[in-house]
Amino acid sequence: MSLRFIVFVLCLAGGVCLAGDEKREADFADGINKTLTIGKAVWLEAEGRKFLGLYTETEKAAGKGVVIILHDMDGHPDQKQLIYDLRVFLPEHNWTTLSLQMPLREVGVEKEDYYALFPEAAARIQSGIGYAKSNGAENIVVVGYGLGGLMGIYALSEQVADIKALVTISLPVPTTENKTAQTLELIKKIKMPMLDIYGAVDVPDVTESARDRRLAAKENTGYRQVKINDEGHAYLHDEGLLVKRIYSWLGVTVEAAPVAQ
16 A cells, blocks of 8 residues: 555545645646647656656757746746746746746645645755756756745755755745744755845735845845835736846856855
């Protein structure tokens, strides 16, 4: 009897379900594969589970590297508008992108219910890094949006080899005793260059923690925080400014940054 089956039975019995929702991932993948016009779908594997990635190459033979993109809670690797914009427009500025499907929970759960999936998320990020390296990438950057940003700093606070920089967008600082999601403590462990972007009218646990995030990163000389005026969590009025901020920062940061060891 497999561990996955045991967890499934416990969920049906009303117990605590720690497994990701594979059906939601499969449904997203089916929809994406039917409409995908830019980039290609690749299937990666982590902890015995296959998951979808969208790999979008630059048109130039010698690109600057690969940006691994992590979506927000309940999202997918082609989500409109922000994730799609990142994965499609960064290649126009010489950065190949690899947008990953992060593990999902069932519809309607709280953010706290995702924390048990962080180790699986970290394994997926590592798998994405391996794929980028297998395609010859020397500069690898992680960009995480919302909960994807928290998954990113969780993963990179423990295993940072081969990553040149980290970008978080609307990084939450939840009020929780769960050590997995202690954002400020995780930020203190990040030694690589880090760009912390948020909207001026973002959700409260992002806007109200901006100063705390800066203080947590005070020993990281490569940390920078940027507030985008008049934007909320969805960046509905962005018109490309967010992507521009990211590739401009990468252009002056990554080439000068040593690979974290």
